[in-house]
Amino acid sequence: MTLDLVIQQLVNGLIVGSFYALIALGYSMVFGVIKLLNFAHGDIYMNGAFVGLVVFSFVGIWVGNGWLGVVCALLVSMLAVGLLGVVIERFAYRPMRNAPRLSILITALGASMVLNGTALALTGGKHYAFNTDLGFAGVDISTVHITYTQMVLVAASISLMAGMQAFVSRTMYGKAMRAVSIDMGASRLMGIDVDRVIALTFFMGSALAAGGGVMAGAYYGSVHFFMGFIMGLKAFTAAVIGGIGSVPGAMLGGLLLGLLEAFGSSLPFVGSEWRDVFVFGTLILFLVFKPTGILGRSVVERV
Amino acid sequence: ADIKIGIVAPMTGQLASEGQDMENAVKMAIEAANAKGGANGDKVITITADDACDPQQAVTAGSKLVSEGVTAIVGGYCSGAVLPTLKIYGDAGIPFVIIGANSTKLVAANQGNAFLANSTGDMQATTAVELFKKNGFKKIAVIDEGDAYSSDLAKLTAEAFMGAGGEIATKETTNAGEQDYSAVVTKIKSSGADAVFWTAYHAGGALLTKQLRQAGFQGGIVLGDGNNSPEYLEIAGSAGEGVYLLSPPTVDLLSGAGDFKGKYKETYGRDAGAYAALSYDVGDLIVDAIARAKSADQKAIIEALKASDFKGLAGEIKFTDKNTLQTSNFRPVIAKGGKWVAVE
Amino acid sequence: MALLEVRDLRLSFGGLKVLHDISFSVEKGAINSLIGPNGAGKTSLFNCLTGFYKPKGGSIRLGGRPITGLPPHRITALGLARTFQNIRLFKEMTVLENAMSGQHCRSRHGIVSAILHLPSQRREEENIRTTGMRWLDFVGIQQHAHRLAGGLSYGDQRRLELARALASTPELILLDEPAAGLNEREKLDLVHLIRRVRDETGVTVLLIEHDMGLVMQVSEKIVVFDYGQKIADGTPEAVRADPRVIEAYLGTED
Amino acid sequence: MTEARILPAAAQPRLMRWSVVLPALAAVACALVLPQFANAYVTEVATTALLYVVLCLGLNIVVGYAGLLDLGYAAFFAVGAYTSGILTAEFGLNFWLTIPVAMAAACVAGIIIGAPTLRLRSDYLAIVTLGFGEIVRIIARNLDITGGASGLIGIERPEIFGFKLMQVQHFYYAFLVLALLTAFVCLSVERSRMGRAWFYVRYDEDAAAGIGINRVSAKLQAYMMGAVIASVAGCLYAAKMTAISPESFTFNQSLLILLGVVLGGMGRIPGVVLGAILVALLPEVLRGAGTYRPLVTAVALLAIMLFRPNGLWPDKRV
Amino acid sequence: MEPDIVLSADRIVTRYGGIKALHGVSLSVKRGQIVALLGANGAGKSTTLRTLSGLIAASSGSVRFLGEDITKVPAHRLPHRGLVHVPEGRRIFGDMTIKENLDLGSFTLADDVERRRRLDHVFELFPILARRQNGDARNLSGGEQQMLAIGRALMAAPKVLLLDEPSMGLAPQLIKEVMNIVQRLNREGVTILLVEQNSKVALKFADYGYVLKAGRIVLEGLGSDLASNEAVISAYLGGVAA
């Protein structure tokens, strides 16, 4: 690989990786608090993209297809889909809080299928265009062209994540989230409203996913009912690799996954059809040597 | 007695939209036939079975149709899902006209009862190579999605092109459902390809086109027959301008299909998709074959199908001794002003 | 030769030194105790002995054989059994099954012979059951054999843990605060039971306990830890009189 | 969160209870005569149900007994199907001889992936198994010997004592035999020393290690036994389908099998069998829903989980 | 009702699933007292505390706190009214630092200056916590964890403190130290309901005591009376557990 190629793949990896990171973050937060692998998270992302598209088309009548429209779509979608996350938690997960973990996992799978099935029924499986005119202007580093859109996108997801990290580590509510994840009963004795904290976690996680959905929809220009499936898988992978439950871990995991994929596509001797073997192979090897992910805590169980 | 025709198509899953088109159009043809007195005076009714483009579901869907005692079956969009059903229909001796699926593997596995109404992969490969040559493309990047259909087409085209003295710059595989193609785009660009041939479906095709153009790829882009969808043009937008497509016979390209197009939209409230016209023809063809067989006897229908000399919306249907189309119905088209127009 | 020989054992977590060059030994057939303030490193020592923690240095010998750094299941197989500070029973399984679990390392039939229902496998199963029952009987809870372990009273759960450990036919058994949460009468019963373990089965006992009454009553030798260091080692009388022990642990009587 | 409580049968005072044996016998009897009354479609669906019974019983050993979350179980199903398919189609080996080879292949695959990773915590193990599932599928998709993306076609149908298994009914009986065999095997192991060891490890790994159980080896044995069962199912599946392709061994397939295990009531054989049958039947029963089928299926599923959080047929003594 | 009763239970019945753990327990705690709740294993002491603090709902009966009926008030509303529960087994947040644990104790407090003031008070009571404030709580030894649990409760500025077996698992010297702190808190005006199995320790400090057996109060009286009545108590406490 030439240097230009390496730089280009680095840029590619970072961009996809920042999407993965954003979605993984919500995955990881929800997991952190209620130890649930939320299979519906990818579908939340898909819903976010659809809501964003609807808002975008609507406000586009007044503000056009530029940044303003995208920002409106982003905000409205994050709010609406954040609330959707809260509703899902309330009706699908809360009744299961004392059920066996695998049953909750299956419930999450069910919730995912419901969201997906609804989207299929409503859209008939059609792929919708999300046409923006954000332009291709940007800067050139040697032969590598980076658009302003790409920069804004990476900056936006990094600042969302940084904000989240600050929230979790600095604020009282963030501490409450961590407390709830460690011991719900003891948290209640601190005066923490556990239901509220869990709802808030779902709100934030879902809003992040929706934000990712709108950004991805606008950036790639298409939205469809199945787009969440793969993204959910990637987010799950990234979250676990990062050390599940860890906010900065999710971020690193997402970026790492993006980079692995980018470079996995340009492996020497073999074609891109082997990319995922490379990606998963690396991840498995990685876990063998670092069994708790990048930033997961290595807990020596005290006996 | 009523004559039952089975329709197998993906009604759910990623290709549900295409399946919907197929079902709608076949039903339209059958209703039209019924309005004219049915087949041999019998009313024709349809039964739809969803295969979700999944091999296992396809087998259950297929055996459901067999158990319902259908006289003939039409449909099949995904080669991967059609393949394991060939044995079932073959063993049951049921005439099966395949509308979309066109991998050459289907030809090999056919037990004599199945007919491919769409042109096969090698025909498409030939058309593709012709198109490359005509446009002076010498180094092609071939990209598929790793499913039965697109990898078959990619392989056939690569072989055909190299056979014709062309060079394959790179061969890549992407994953269905992913949105980011940048890594592959980078590879294509650095491979020095002067054109890209995308053999999979329109969802990925539109994204790939967009991302190729955004990355400044100036060469030609050619798409396989799975890309003919209005959605492609909508999503690719301006990046789609000048892209070639090996199109199946769609309503927009067919002079005689204007009525059908309007009626379809009126009945189903949506535009007729890429395979609507061909599906309509196949619906027509099967009724025609039953009429020519003068009975609902399946052997006779198979014979009648073999002897087809049918002219429909999408063109003529005549089968070779392998039950594939005698003449390719692929037409190269080019995107101009947000529309597919024929390449002269 | 002593049954258990610990020499210069060191353990640390990150920067935190938990055990500093600990050496002591336990004679075969003895009942010894390990005492010390909270956080002195008593449980950590047990965890090193049984392979749950990997020591940073030093050696452990059981009956002359080195067991340092072996995985827990190997150590159990070599004859060292333990109970846990916070009861770790298989609460969702029956009392009998808990007792049977101890014999896993003393039996050998695997999946294939179970599928084939070999006669030798049937016999072994039968044997595991009866042995399990025998140990339940020994600790006095065989009437609860078919109840769930989690439903036993606290004191009976402690007994069951003991039965489970005994079922692995150990030479040395380590008890981590066996009297915690027991009332006076139950503590008396426990002292009696520990003596029977040694007298009737010949198993050597090393226990951690904060209840000085019990410790003084039952042990022949006491090892005292403070901040990861051994500060005393001797008979109950000697230890009780040791000013360092009084300062660090016992406190002045009032 | 508490795990569903599962009692291994050895705990039960009496091993054979008529209240269990009689209904089971009745169910087997019904299963035996079913093809006599049902049409090809119903038999086909029933065959699929039996396939899932086998797969779910196999996965239940891994998930239900040993408590390992496996999201890539379809990989072993694929290993079986491809081994048998390649050996019969490409090398002309007798179908029955391919079964032991497939079992061995599954064992090897199980050790390769399991030995270094089974000590991982459940969520990390989940991603490893998921990754493994994808790796196996992609390898099958990219190699020539596996027929690439289109898969293998024209796999020979097996013969037994000169009788060729051809029709759905034949395969129905073949799968029925396999399902009964698997149930018998599971029952035998569940009540044995190794079966108990899995439960011990599942409830408390440290306590299990403390009483002399080799955790990794116990988990590995469960994992391999699950792998072997899936691979045998795969052999028969390949023979029945005559065409197999990577599309049959996706992540979704793994999820579906897991769904069957949990839906019915993890850990106990009757529950798992019920769950497996449900997973196969539910989408068929709901065929009428058309485009709404996935939605209706999902709602039904959610409802089951919400109303019966421990599965439809959990252990009575929970 | 007597005005100086701050916390009272009236015939509370509590169940776990179908099984009754409390069969109508009544008790009352007066302002400024240390009240001991004694009983054998499984007698229902912890269950009583959990019911009082709202962690489990009573299936009948009522709980009053500072003159209000709090039977239906959810657990998380009580700490900032002044009723704080230090649960059995300490339940500290092991993955968080000691300082974070203490901060959480004052979760409902918005005023950072006041939080700082309380923190200083806790650090003064337990200097070891101040020294290790940025270390993870899990690494504290048993005794230190007990101090953290009490300190965390003090961050809520309790009017009434429910303490569940603070002496469990502690070395003899530490038991003394912890009990001294309990006494000091009481002198500072905190009313205390103390659950103990170790009746000797508890009755040394208690103004009043209740003895529970199998979910029922079987004996009550002034602390000094009960202490002199050791024989009676040990008849209940030593009796068959559960």
Ligand SMILES: Nc1ncnc2c1ncn2[C@@H]1O[C@H](COP(=O)(O)OP(=O)(O)OP(=O)(O)O)[C@@H](O)[C@H]1O
């Ligand atoms: N896994 C671990 N990680 C970090 N520190 C640990 C770990 N295990 C033990 N420690 C530390 O080692 C020291 C000794 O702990 P240990 O549990 O051995 O004490 P102990 O003597 O058994 O006390 P107690 O009587 O309270 O049970 C403590 O400071 C403890 O915090």
Ligand SMILES: Nc1ncnc2c1ncn2[C@@H]1O[C@H](COP(=O)(O)OP(=O)(O)OP(=O)(O)O)[C@@H](O)[C@H]1O
């Ligand atoms: N979470 C629970 N689920 C079911 N039963 C429980 C639960 N917690 C306690 N019990 C039962 O309720 C009864 C009272 O238990 P509780 O914990 O209140 O006793 P205690 O007096 O605090 O005993 P200890 O001294 O052991 O702490 C016991 O029979 C116990 O088995």
Ligand SMILES: CC(C)C[C@H](N)C(=O)O
């Ligand atoms: C373009 C499509 C009609 C081809 C079809 N999907 C196949 O698998 O063959």
Ligand SMILES: [Mg+2]
């Ligand atoms: Mg200890």
Ligand SMILES: [Mg+2]
């Ligand atoms: Mg208690």
